[in-house]
Amino acid sequence: MLLNSCLAVAQSCPKSENKKALRFQEEAESAYKSRKYEDALDASGKAIDADPEYADAYLLQGYAALKKRSFGLAEESLQKAIELCESVDPEAYYQLGWLYYDLKKWKESERYLSKFTGHDRINEEHGAKAELMLARAKLYAHPVPFDPQPVKDLSTPDPEYLPYISPDQDLAFFTRRFELKDKNMLVPQSVEKFMLSKRTGLGVYERGAPMPLPFNQASSNNEGGATITIDNKHLFFTVNTKGNFDICTSDRENGQWGEIRNLGPNVNDPKQWDSQPTIAPDGKTLYFASARDAATGIDLYVTTRSDDGTWNKARKLPPPVNTNGNDKSPFFHSDARTLYFSSDSLPGLGGYDIYFSRQDEKGNWSKPVNLGYPINTEADEVGFFVSTDGKKGFFSSNKLNNGAGGFDIYSFDLYEGARPGKVYFQKGDLNGPEDADPLPATIEIKDAVTRKLTRIDVDSVTGEYAFVVNFDHDLLVSVKKEGYAFESQYVSRKDTARPLVVTSDLQLKKLEVGAQYPINDILFGTNSSEINDTIKTVLDDFAEYLQLNPKLRVGIQGHTDNVGNPGDNMALSERRAKAVFDYLVGQGITATRMTHKGYGETKPLFPNATEAGRAKNRRTVFVVSQN
Numbered sequence: 001m002l003l004n005s006c007l008a009v010a011q012s013c014p015k016s017e018n019k020k021a022l023r024f025q026e027e028a029e030s031a032y033k034s035r036k037y038e039d040a041l042d043a044s045g046k047a048i049d050a051d052p053e054y055a056d057a058y059l060l061q062g063y064a065a066l067k068k069r070s071f072g073l074a075e076e077s078l079q080k081a082i083e084l085c086e087s088v089d090p091e092a093y094y095q096l097g098w099l100y101y102d103l104k105k106w107k108e109s110e111r112y113l114s115k116f117t118g119h120d121r122i123n124e125e126h127g128a129k130a131e132l133m134l135a136r137a138k139l140y141a142h143p144v145p146f147d148p149q150p151v152k153d154l155s156t157p158d159p160e161y162l163p164y165i166s167p168d169q170d171l172a173f174f175t176r177r178f179e180l181k182d183k184n185m186l187v188p189q190s191v192e193k194f195m196l197s198k199r200t201g202l203g204v205y206e207r208g209a210p211m212p213l214p215f216n217q218a219s220s221n222n223e224g225g226a227t228i229t230i231d232n233k234h235l236f237f238t239v240n241t242k243g244n245f246d247i248c249t250s251d252r253e254n255g256q257w258g259e260i261r262n263l264g265p266n267v268n269d270p271k272q273w274d275s276q277p278t279i280a281p282d283g284k285t286l287y288f289a290s291a292r293d294a295a296t297g298i299d300l301y302v303t304t305r306s307d308d309g310t311w312n313k314a315r316k317l318p319p320p321v322n323t324n325g326n327d328k329s330p331f332f333h334s335d336a337r338t339l340y341f342s343s344d345s346l347p348g349l350g351g352y353d354i355y356f357s358r359q360d361e362k363g364n365w366s367k368p369v370n371l372g373y374p375i376n377t378e379a380d381e382v383g384f385f386v387s388t389d390g391k392k393g394f395f396s397s398n399k400l401n402n403g404a405g406g407f408d409i410y411s412f413d414l415y416e417g418a419r420p421g422k423v424y425f426q427k428g429d430l431n432g433p434e435d436a437d438p439l440p441a442t443i444e445i446k447d448a449v450t451r452k453l454t455r456i457d458v459d460s461v462t463g464e465y466a467f468v469v470n471f472d473h474d475l476l477v478s479v480k481k482e483g484y485a486f487e488s489q490y491v492s493r494k495d496t497a498r499p500l501v502v503t504s505d506l507q508l509k510k511l512e513v514g515a516q517y518p519i520n521d522i523l524f525g526t527n528s529s530e531i532n533d534t535i536k537t538v539l540d541d542f543a544e545y546l547q548l549n550p551k552l553r554v555g556i557q558g559h560t561d562n563v564g565n566p567g568d569n570m571a572l573s574e575r576r577a578k579a580v581f582d583y584l585v586g587q588g589i590t591a592t593r594m595t596h597k598g599y600g601e602t603k604p605l606f607p608n609a610t611e612a613g614r615a616k617n618r619r620t621v622f623v624v625s626q627n
Contacts, residue, residue, distance in 0.1 A: 013055045013085035021051035028060050040064040041073075055085035059092055066095060075099055090119040094126050101133050106141035113137060135347030135370075144372035144418070148400060148410040153207045154197055155408035161396040162224040163409045166232055167281070167334050167388045167468060168425065168501045172197040172205050173226035173237075174396075174409060194223040194237070203411075214250070214260050225276050229283040230334065231427070231459075231466040236263075236277040236286060245273045247288055266313045267303050278385075281334045281468045286311070289328035297326040300341060321357050321365045328352075331385040334468045335421035339365070342382045346370070350378035356418060371418055388468065389500050390419035424475055424491060426502040427466035430458045438463030439508055441481050448474040448490075448537045465506075474534070478541050485509040486545040486622075490521035490538060511552070511627045522580065522620035529575035531583050539580065542622075543587035553626035556580050556596040559603060561614035566601060574598030580620060595625070 016022055028043035041064045047057035062077035078092045078099075097113035100106075113134040116122060122130075151172075154160060158178040165172045176195045179188040194215050197208030210216050215223060226237040232252065239248045239260065246268040251258045268274045269292040276289040284305040291298045299322045303314040316322060325345025329352075332339050337359050342352040346368055353376040355368035370376060371384075375393070384395045393414040398407045430441055438458070443465055445454040449472075456467040469475065471493060478488035487506055509517065521538050524530070531539070546552060558577035560569040574597065581596035606613035 013088055015056070016047075016051040016054040018051040018054070021047045021054050021057065024050060025054070025057050025060070028057070028064070032060060032064055035067075037064045037067040041068065041070075053084060055081045055088055058084065059088055062092065062095070066099075071099060071103075090116055090122050091126070093119070094122070094130055097130065097137075098133065101137055104140070106137045109137040110134065110141045132347060136349055139349060139370060139373040139376070142372070143374055145415045146374050146412055148395075148397075148402075148412040150403045151394070151409045151411050152204060154205050155404045155410075156207065157405035159398070159406035160195075160409050161407045162226075162383060163394055163396055164226045164228075164385060165387070165394065166228050167230045168232065168427065168466070169388065170199050171228065171232060172199070172208065173211075173224075173228070173235075174208070175222070175224035176208065192222045194226075212257065214257065227277050227279045229279055230281055230425070230468050231283075231464065234279075234283060236279055238275040238277070244271070245275045247274050247277045247286075263303075263311050266311050273298075276329050278330050278332045280332050281336050285332075287317075287330045287332050287339070288314075289330060290314070296322070296324055298328045300327050300330050318365070320367050326352070329354075329382040329384065333386055333390070333420040334388050334425070335390070335423050335470055337470075338386075338420035340371075340384055340386060341368075342380075342384070343368070344380075349373060349376050351380040352382050354381045354384045356420075369418070372415075375412075386414060386420060387500075388423060388425055390414065390422065393418075422471040422493075423468050424471040424502070425466075425468040425500065426477065426504055427464070428503050428505045429463045430465055430479065430506045430508060431463060439481065439484075441479055441508065443467065443506070444478050444480065444541075445469050446476045446478070446537070446541065447472065448476060448533070474537070476537050476541055478545075479506055479508060480541075480545045480548055481508060482549055483511055483627075485511055485517040486519065486542055488520055488538060488541055490534060492534075511549075511624050513624050513627055516557070516621045516623050519580075519620050519622060522576075524576055524618075527572065529572065529579045531579055535580075536583070539583050540587060543584055543589055546584070546589050546593070549627075551627065552624065553593045554595075554622040555625055556584075556594060557621050557623060558596075558598040559617060559619050559621070560601050561617045562601040562604070562608040563614065570598060570600030570602075572598070573600045576620065 024043045024047035028040045028047060031039035031043055041061060044057050044061035044064060047054055048061065058077045058081035062074045062081060065074035065077055078096050081088050081092055093112045093116035097109050097116055100109035100112065113130050117127065117130050117134060154172055154174065158176050160174050160176050163174040174195050175192060177190060177192045180191045181188045193210040195208040196211050197205040199205050222240050223237055226235060228235045235250050236247060238245055247263050248260050249263060250260050262268060269290060272290060272292040274288060274290045278287045285302060287300060287302050289298055290301050293299055300317045301314040302317055303311050305311050323343055323345040325343065327341055327343045329342040330339060338356055340354060340356045342354050344352050346355055348370055354371040356371065357365045357368045359365055384393060386393055391414060392411050394409065394411050396407050396409050400410065438460060440460045441458045443456045443458060445467060454469050456465060458465045474493055475491040476488060477491060480486065487508060519538065519542055522535055556577045558573035560573050577596040577598045581594055584594060585591050604617045606616045608614050608617060
């Protein structure tokens with residue numbers, strides 16, 4: 001790129017007081033305007049000899065050197081001009097920025113282009129080019145960690161692409177092309193199959209097998225590009241039937257996949273490409289890509305499911321996520337905030353780059369952020385998704401040299417700045433009384449700081465549940481049902497040993513007069529009866545439970561282990577039971593509905609010989625006196 005504009009000399013730099021230098025400078029300017037660049041170089045050099053502090057002479061020498069493609073001299077001269085006069089013609093910053101960009105000296109290019117774009121009097125054409133170069137220089141100047149490794153067994157010598165791993169990481173969906181050999185075939189046939197693989201260990205999967213019927217039928221050309229709800233029961237994917245790409249769904253019940261159903265005209269355009277679905281953790285919000293608007297190319301859309309199961313009219317996502325170019329390959333993370341997608345129109349390295357944008361509580365999307373180099377390159381990067389814990393990125397590629405062959409599925413450690421918000425994922429069964437059918441119930445998850453409440457319905461047929469929520473603060477998971485005992489679990493962010501997905505079966509116990517029921521996670525400090533923040537969170541929820549059961553009368557009991565003096569333990573347990581009683585009264589529970597008593601170490605449930613046993617004996621329970 002050479003200078004196209006006429007010579008522009010800075011007016012704010014001091015003129016030389018050397019008459020000889022001024023005369024040579026005038027000759028140089030005249031020669032430059034006449035496009036006699038060799039003469040301009042000669043005259044400006046003489047001006048510099050006469051006055052080595054003459055900024056305008058260095059500036060002109062740099063411009064003339066660019067015209068002569070003497071880039072070393074141009075670099076030296078323009079740097080000197082800026083050194084002598086920082087307010088020199090801003091074009092000098094642009095030309096140096098471009099020069100270093102061409103030399104792949106990214107940090108130097110970033111420095112000069114940043115100064116150029118921050119100037120208020122710049123060439124409009126160069127301003128647009130500088131913004132693009134600056135964006136790329138920044139990416140190259142600050143590479144992000146990237147060490148992709150093929151996912152074992154999912155990657156084979158056959159091509160694998162369009163990968164997706166379920167939020168609980170148990171199931172991997174992808175497409176594989178391979179040679180189908182049959183004794184009735186004269187020659188092997190190349191086929192493309194929608195595949196399913198199950199996890200066998202931490203990050204380890206089976207080789208995979210074609211999805212069973214009703215998938216992979218001959219009536220459809222191909223299927224793939226899957227996404228699944230957090231309970232692994234509702235699958236969304238793309239079906240290509242005779243060149244028409246539509247988003248379809250299938251539900252899993254009793255381990256079997258049901259019929260494939262088209263999501264219908266509110267989601268799919270009858271003639272245009274609709275593909276690449278990604279389901280939100282609520283199971284009701286679906287993002288996808290579509291080419292239905294010819295004026296703006298491929299765009300990102302969102303649709304929501306009504307309570308009756310129908311999907312509402314899809315709408316285009318607003319800027320800054322959608323651009324005037326092509327935007328596709330969305331992945332909406334389980335944090336319900338972070339959207340990853342590919343675009344060929346946002347500032348990037350060329351082709352499709354991967355970006356992420358975060359949605360705030362008002363539904364507004366942040367300015368997309370490029371995922372960085374070398375994750376993004378001058379080629380196309382699409383089909384990216386992130387593990388539920390936010391630590392791993394996944395994609396398919398045939399451009400790396402450490403795969404099994406052709407397109408393979410890769411994973412890498414995603415750097416901190418590009419990770420989604422931290423989430424807590426729990427699944428399991430809600431069990432009622434023995435031999436009883438599953439109970440209709442709702443699980444509540446409460447943020448211990450903001451008190452934000454999320455409610456999850458338990459499957460009324462199977463008793464199964466699954467939820468994923470933001471993990472910005474500690475959480476309290478509870479089940480409150482009239483006529484049944486209070487059940488809760490306190491989840492602390494400090495527990496770093498927690499698995500990615502917590503499997504926990506919750507138990508609903510029928511209330512019986514005289515029976516004891518634990519209030520979990522009432523953990524007092526050593527020799528203390530102080531109600532700390534954790535205990536407050538639990539007791540606030542227990543108070544709500546008592547309000548839900550207005551006829552219930554309870555006795556609050558405190559118990560200790562056998563460490564220390566029995567008398568002291570008795571007194572401590574009484575103080576703790578009284579502290580719980582007083583706090584509940586303060587939360588609006590009538591005092592006449594409750595009693596309190598401490599039992600010290602006299603009623604252990606487990607042997608005190610081990611720390612585990614002693615921990616279980618340190619407990620607070622409630623006893624039903626009236627129901």
